[in-house]
Amino acid sequence: xxxxxxxxxxxxxxxxxxxxxxxxxxxxxxxxxxxxxxxxxxxxxxxxxxxxxxxxxxxxxxxxxxxxxxxxxxxxxxxxxxxxxxxxxxxxxxxxxxxxxxxxxxxxxxxxxxxxxxxxxxxxxxxxxxxxxxxxxxxxxxxxxxxxxxxxxxxxxxxxxxxxxxxxxxxxxxxxxxxxxxxxxxxxxxxxxxxxxxxxxxxxxxxxxxxxxxxxxxxxxxxxxxxxxxxxxxxxxxxxxxxxxxxxxxxxxxxxxxxxxxxxxxxxxxx
Numbered sequence: 001x002x003x004x005x006x007x008x009x010x011x012x013x014x015x016x017x018x019x020x021x022x023x024x025x026x027x028x029x030x031x032x033x034x035x036x037x038x039x040x041x042x043x044x045x046x047x048x049x050x051x052x053x054x055x056x057x058x059x060x061x062x063x064x065x066x067x068x069x070x071x072x073x074x075x076x077x078x079x080x081x082x083x084x085x086x087x088x089x090x091x092x093x094x095x096x097x098x099x100x101x102x103x104x105x106x107x108x109x110x111x112x113x114x115x116x117x118x119x120x121x122x123x124x125x126x127x128x129x130x131x132x133x134x135x136x137x138x139x140x141x142x143x144x145x146x147x148x149x150x151x152x153x154x155x156x157x158x159x160x161x162x163x164x165x166x167x168x169x170x171x172x173x174x175x176x177x178x179x180x181x182x183x184x185x186x187x188x189x190x191x192x193x194x195x196x197x198x199x200x201x202x203x204x205x206x207x208x209x210x211x212x213x214x215x216x217x218x219x220x221x222x223x224x225x226x227x228x229x230x231x232x233x234x235x236x237x238x239x240x241x242x243x244x245x246x247x248x249x250x251x252x253x254x255x256x257x258x259x260x261x262x263x264x265x266x267x268x269x270x271x
Contacts, residue, residue: 025059025088027051028079032095032109034066043094046147046198050092053202057245059090069108072125080133088243089134090143094198097148099166103128106148128168135171141243142174143212147197149180168236175237177216179223182234196226197233209248209256213237 031047033040044065051063064075083089096107100117105124127146134142149164167182179197192199200222204215213235220233244253 023058024083024086025054025057025090026079026083026086027054027059027061027090027092028064028075029054029061029090029092030064030067030072030075030095030106032066032093032107034109035096035107036110036112038096040095042193042195042198043147045193046094046195047092049194049198049202050094050145053205054090057205059088066109068110069123069125072106072108076125076130083140084137086140088141088143089137090145091130091134092145092147094147094195097127097146097165098124099164102166104165104168106146127165131168131171131174131176134174137173140173141212141239141241142171143243144174144176145201146177147179147195147201149178170236170238172238173240175212175216175235175239177219177233177235179231179233181232196223196231200226205245207256208246209244209252209254210246211242211244211254211256213239213242214256215245 029047029051031043031045033043047063047065051061054061062075062079064071067075079089079091093106095109096111098105098107098120100120103121104127105120106127107120107124111120111123131144134144146165164180165178165182168176170176179195194202197219200219201215204210204218207215210218216233216235223231223233242253244256247253248255
């Protein structure tokens with residue numbers, strides 16, 4: 001597919017709406033579910049839910065639904081250009097993601113299982129490249145949230161179904177959050193409007209004073225308990241300071257109660 005002029009214009013208008021007076025928080029949110037093979041149920045709902053919460057928290061958001069590779073690449077370029085002076089840069093992806101030879105890829109909706117595995121890198125978005133570009137920003141906080149790694153059927157020439165991301169480090173000032181552990185598969189949440197990971201994420205994002213690293217610990221606790229340890233979210237963080245999606249009434253970050261939950265350092269999971 002070719003990115004339409006309409007899409008590029010919409011992106012530019014959204015980014016140009018930012019002003020220096022804003023506490024600049026930018027977000028690119030992508031939900032892909034209408035795959036040629038192995039369609040999913042919840043990624044578009046997940047992306048819409050995340051977008052709604054981010055907007056309520058002061059983020060300038062571009063939302064893509066069922067995006068092609070060309071659309072994902074164009075939106076990523078525009079987002080990075082517009083985010084140079086941002087205090088916070090947030091990327092969210094829900095859909096299929098795989099690793100090929102230790103590199104992680106986000107799959108556009110037109111990807112086909114008939115491709116041999118070696119062809120996937122030319123037909124998917126390279127996550128490592130995107131994170132490398134984020135690392136070029138010297139200031140601000142970079143957050144990458146991946147509710148991906150839903151299981152997909154085997155590809156010709158491969159005996160096992162493709163699933164799971166490879167572990168990768170986060171550059172300085174960046175936190176990368178994964179909905180499940182390296183090489184593992186995340187649940188799509190067939191009986192709900194959101195995946196188990198995103199549902200807990202958006203609930204906790206609205207907690208005043210909750211530092212982002214504690215937030216993801218609490219998400220992990222909730223997901224592990226709900227899935228009976230079948231899904232264990234994890235993060236790679238090189239953040240240099242604290243960040244809260246929502247400050248307390250006195251603009252504090254770090255003094256919180258998350259829906260009655262105590263701080264994650266004192267949470268013990270039942271065996």
